[in-house]
Amino acid sequence: MFKNISLSQITLILTAVIVVLNFLFLTVVYLAGATLPVSISQWLTILLIAIIPTYLLIRFLIEFFVFRKIKVIYKLIDERKQRPAFTSGEDVENTSFDKIQDEVTEWAESQKYEMNYLLKLEQYRRNFLGNISHELKTPLFAIQGYLLTLLEGGMYDENINAKYLRKAVSNVDRLRNIVEDLDIINQFESGQIKLNIEEFDLKELSSEVIDDLGFMAKERNIELQIKENVSKPLEVIADRGKVRQVLYNLIANAVKYGKKNGHVLIGFAEEDDKIITEVEDDGIGIEEEHLNHLFDRFYRVEQSRSRKQGGSGLGLSIVKHIIEAHEQSVSVNSVIGEGSVFRFTLDKS
Ligand code: ADP
Numbered sequence: 001m002f003k004n005i006s007l008s009q010i011t012l013i014l015t016a017v018i019v020v021l022n023f024l025f026l027t028v029v030y031l032a033g034a035t036l037p038v039s040i041s042q043w044l045t046i047l048l049i050a051i052i053p054t055y056l057l058i059r060f061l062i063e064f065f066v067f068r069k070i071k072v073i074y075k076l077i078d079e080r081k082q083r084p085a086f087t088s089g090e091d092v093e094n095t096s097f098d099k100i101q102d103e104v105t106e107w108a109e110s111q112k113y114e115m116n117y118l119l120k121l122e123q124y125r126r127n128f129l130g131n132i133s134h135e136l137k138t139p140l141f142a143i144q145g146y147l148l149t150l151l152e153g154g155m156y157d158e159n160i161n162a163k164y165l166r167k168a169v170s171n172v173d174r175l176r177n178i179v180e181d182l183d184i185i186n187q188f189e190s191g192q193i194k195l196n197i198e199e200f201d202l203k204e205l206s207s208e209v210i211d212d213l214g215f216m217a218k219e220r221n222i223e224l225q226i227k228e229n230v231s232k233p234l235e236v237i238a239d240r241g242k243v244r245q246v247l248y249n250l251i252a253n254a255v256k257y258g259k260k261n262g263h264v265l266i267g268f269a270e271e272d273d274k275i276i277t278e279v280e281d282d283g284i285g286i287e288e289e290h291l292n293h294l295f296d297r298f299y300r301v302e303q304s305r306s307r308k309q310g311g312s313g314l315g316l317s318i319v320k321h322i323i324e325a326h327e328q329s330v331s332v333n334s335v336i337g338e339g340s341v342f343r344f345t346l347d348k349s
Helices: 007-031 040-081 095-149 159-188 204-219 240-256 303-308 315-325
Strands: 196-203 223-226 237-241 263-271 274-281 330-335 337-347
Touching: 007 040, 040 095, 040 204, 095 159, 095 337, 159 223, 196 204, 204 223, 204 240, 204 274, 204 303, 237 240, 237 330, 237 337, 240 263, 240 274, 240 315
Parallel strands: 223 263
Antiparallel strands: 196 237, 263 274, 274 337, 330 337
16 A cells, blocks of 8 residues: 655655644543633644644654655665766655665665676686686796706706707797687687688688698597588688687597597588587597586696696687687587587588
């Protein structure tokens, strides 16, 4: 009944209640036979005249003790919502209690949400910084160690001088990879990367990447090829350079974590207006508990093995950024000991 009652209406009701109480009092006194200092009609006139001051007094009291405080809350909410604040108080007075409650609750909820978001960001920032310094420290200390050993006489030792220099160079490469990967992720996240959309043959691009990674597959004696059922060109519309990076990262991983003497197959399937690309290996596989985090930056299933392979834990994160920038999806299926399949979609041209 009082759901939509406003503060002005409350003032009126209180005034009416006081008047009625007065009237009842007067009736009781009259019926009790008590003598009044004034006549009934005079009393009624006084009562009628008193309505206005009573209304004003109640209004003043409510204004003073209630409105002022509500107005402060409203002003705060309005500032947050960036809408003109209630200044005269009239709008607040005519606003129902329910609406005030809704607005305050909505405001409190948004504050809570914002607070949680900021806390998450802070946590994320801390983790991110921790991860970066950890990732950079490892190759940096290795380089320092090799160079110091060389300076302290190692450079005259034929057994280690060339070897240590090569190791230092390989760690420099790793540092460079991490910094480049971070730079790409940063560009994606700050919205600086613009896609250069064009039409191209996905099958041809995959062959190029396979050629690039042939040496790596050979080292592990892995047979790396496109599935035989693909004959016609597969025209897609996307950023060729970025899709190349996606294919490179997925195929390189399939080779890195694939089985020695095993197979890595690239397959394609058409579904409505999309082409699904699959990169399949018969390697170690990934346990289910890791699958949800696989595309997080710096996430590694097995720290030491990945690092030994020169991995930064950023490759799949870049894959996800690129695919999502195309408004497409990427997913993974894996069975431990049997292998993994990574899939991503692209629009047909
Ligand atoms: P990294 O540079 O360490 O390879 P990625 O982001 O490319 O980083 O991959 C994240 C982790 O996912 C890797 O450390 C690895 O443990 C796991 N992973 C990726 N691809 C495969 C795969 N094909 N088979 C098994 N594990 C994989």
